[in-house]
Amino acid sequence: xTTPGTPPPTPTTFAVVGSGWRSExxxxxxxxAPERLRAVGVVTRSAASxxxxxxxxxxxxxxxxxxxxRGDRPDFVVASVPWAQMPVTVRELHAAGIATLAETPxxxxxxxxxxxxxxxxxxxxxxxxxxxxxxxxxxxRLALVRAGVIGxxxxxxxxxxxxxxxxxxxxxxxxxxxxxxxxxARSFTAPLLDPLSSAGWDPAATPQPRSTVLxxxxxxxxxxxxxxxxxxxxxxxxxxxxxxxGTTGEIVDDAVTRMVDPTSPxxxxxxxxxxxxxxxxxxxxLDTVSFDGQVVYRNAWAGTRMSEDDVAVAQILADTGAWARxxxxxxxxxxxxxxDHAIALAVGTSATTGADVRVTKEAWA
Numbered sequence: 001x002t003t004p005g006t007p008p009p010t011p012t013t014f015a016v017v018g019s020g021w022r023s024e025x026x027x028x029x030x031x032x033a034p035e036r037l038r039a040v041g042v043v044t045r046s047a048a049s050x051x052x053x054x055x056x057x058x059x060x061x062x063x064x065x066x067x068x069x070r071g072d073r074p075d076f077v078v079a080s081v082p083w084a085q086m087p088v089t090v091r092e093l094h095a096a097g098i099a100t101l102a103e104t105p106x107x108x109x110x111x112x113x114x115x116x117x118x119x120x121x122x123x124x125x126x127x128x129x130x131x132x133x134x135x136x137x138x139x140x141r142l143a144l145v146r147a148g149v150i151g152x153x154x155x156x157x158x159x160x161x162x163x164x165x166x167x168x169x170x171x172x173x174x175x176x177x178x179x180x181x182x183x184x185a186r187s188f189t190a191p192l193l194d195p196l197s198s199a200g201w202d203p204a205a206t207p208q209p210r211s212t213v214l215x216x217x218x219x220x221x222x223x224x225x226x227x228x229x230x231x232x233x234x235x236x237x238x239x240x241x242x243x244x245x246g247t248t249g250e251i252v253d254d255a256v257t258r259m260v261d262p263t264s265p266x267x268x269x270x271x272x273x274x275x276x277x278x279x280x281x282x283x284x285x286l287d288t289v290s291f292d293g294q295v296v297y298r299n300a301w302a303g304t305r306m307s308e309d310d311v312a313v314a315q316i317l318a319d320t321g322a323w324a325r326x327x328x329x330x331x332x333x334x335x336x337x338x339x340d341h342a343i344a345l346a347v348g349t350s351a352t353t354g355a356d357v358r359v360t361k362e363a364w365a
Contacts, residue, residue, distance in 0.1 A: 012321025014101070015041040015068055017089050018080035019049045019061075022103060026078055027057040029314045032304045037317055040074050043067075065092055075324040076101050078129070078317075083108040087116045094120040099324035101317070102128050105164050105341040106334060113338045117364045121334060127320050128337035131312035132165050133172045139312075140270055140289040140297040141244060141251050145173055149291075150246030150258055159227035160240035163344035164337065170217065170224040171340065173244050178339045178365035183357045185215035185226070185350035196234045215347045226347060256291065268292050275302070286311070335364035 014030075016023045019042060030039040042061045044050040050061030062068050068077070076099035079089040087107045093100040106128055107113045120126055133142055145153050156170045171177075191207035215226040232238045244251040249258030254270040270291055276284035284305050289297035300318075301311045322328030339362070346357040 009036060009318070010321075010325065010327070011036055011038050012318050013038045013040050013074040014076055014078055014317060014321065015039065015043070015074045016078045016080055017043040017065065017068075017093070018078075019044040019053055020080065020082075023078075023080040024053075024057070025313065026080065026317065027053070027059060029306070029310060029317065030059075031057065032306055032310070033301060033314060036301075037314065040072075041068050065096055069096055069098060073098060075099065075321040076127075079103060087112055090116060090126060091119055094123060094125060098125075099320070100126045101320045102126060102334070102337070104128060104130055104337065105344075106337050107341070110342055110345055113341060114363065117334065117338055117362075121364055124330075124333070126334040127323065127330060128332050128334060129313065129316055129320075130165070130168045130332045130337055130340065131309070131316050132161060132169050134312035134315045136272075136286055136289055136297050136299065136308050136311060137254070137270070138169060138173075138242075140291070141242070142172060143296045144251065144256060144291060145175075145244060145246070149256060150244065150250055151248030153222070153244060153246045155223045155225075155243075155245045157225040157227070157241070157243040157245075159229075159232070160242060161233065162228045163347070164340040166226055166228065167217075167340040167343045167347075168332075168336070169242075170226070171336075171343075174219065174222045174224065176219045176222055178335065178361065179219060180361060181220075181343055181346075181359045182218040183215055183343065183346040183350045183359065184218075185213055185347045185357075186354065187351040188212050188214070192229070192235070193237060194231055194235050196236055197231060198234065213347065213351050215350065217343065217347075270296075338362065338364045 016026055027039050030037040039059045042053050042059055043065055044061050053061050077093050079100055079102045081089050090100055090102050107116045132138060153174050156173050158166050158169055189209050189211050192210040193205055193207045195202055195205045210230040212229040217224040229238050255267050257265055257267040260266045270289055272289055273287040275282040275287050283303055285302045286299050287302055288295045301314050316331050319331035323330050343359050346359050350357045
């Protein structure tokens with residue numbers, strides 16, 4: 001939505017390679033915000049899957065990247081394909097000279113990350129769709145950290161999402177770059193009722209073995225605790241938690257504690273204003289997140305009725321469009337995503353072997 005009297009933002013145009021459920025995620029957002037996001041084409045392997053996409057989303061489809069780019073080019077192309085195919089598709093799009101937004105992760109393993117970086121990294125034309133720091137709550141916490149409300153950040157404890165997504169949050173909140181990190185991880189298995197998944201509710205579910213990975217990440221002066229249980233995104237019996245500690249305070253979920261004078265620690269909440277509650281008729285959206293009377297996050301997609309995760313993905317699409325048009329900074333460069341996944345892979349290796357794993361400086365650093 002725009003303020004009356006101001007010109008609307010330039011719409012972002014994008015195409016997609018791939019026809020899986022993640023591809024349709026992007027198409028759904030374009031339908032939700034057609035003035036801001038326009039999907040102009042999809043590459044599918046078969047005419048049948050292409051017809052299915054067109055029927056559901058009214059977006060034309062083709063079989064090859066060459067066909068896709070033959071007419072008017074979109075701002076960028078989203079590579080939304082399986083892990084093993086991702087480096088192949090990114091290389092193809094890079095060779096075609098089109099700005100690219102790769103789904104996470106950009107390559108399945110460390111050798112794949114190194115090879116992909118060697119081939120396309122120097123071009124600076126690849127971004128990655130890592131959205132978690134753009135989610136409203138995390139964006140508000142990041143704003144407070146960057147404003148120095150809790151001093152210098154020193155540690156993060158995160159039990160929310162997994163692997164590269166979690167690492168992105170940890171690195172962003174700590175403000176660490178591509179320096180070395182030592183990972184120590186362990187995996188534990190215990191019974192857990194898991195009544196809800198991406199397939200829906202399972203009324204017949206019974207407790208089954210589920211793994212929890214606990215890991216420490218030592219960045220040399222700054223640290224993190226990673227805690228993730230299988231299917232934690234969906235399971236309503238496992239909450240999501242985050243702690244960000246700093247030199248003069250901490251953030252625990254939506255509570256912020258800091259010193260306001262030499263003898264007065266004070267705790268204040270992050271307050272979420274949501275439209276459509278009770279007799280509010282503005283719609284059904286998150287509007288703002290505020291702290292001590294100041295708005296620290298404003299939903300740029302209010303009026304679309306998007307979920308908070310959808311808002312974050314829509315924002316990285318819009319940010320990628322602005323970057324591709326030369327109107328804004330790079331939203332999440334390939335180097336950052338390579339570092340995220342390298343650390344995530346180290347968590348998996350350490351959990352399997354029981355030994356510390358050191359992630360050293362890589363070429364993308």
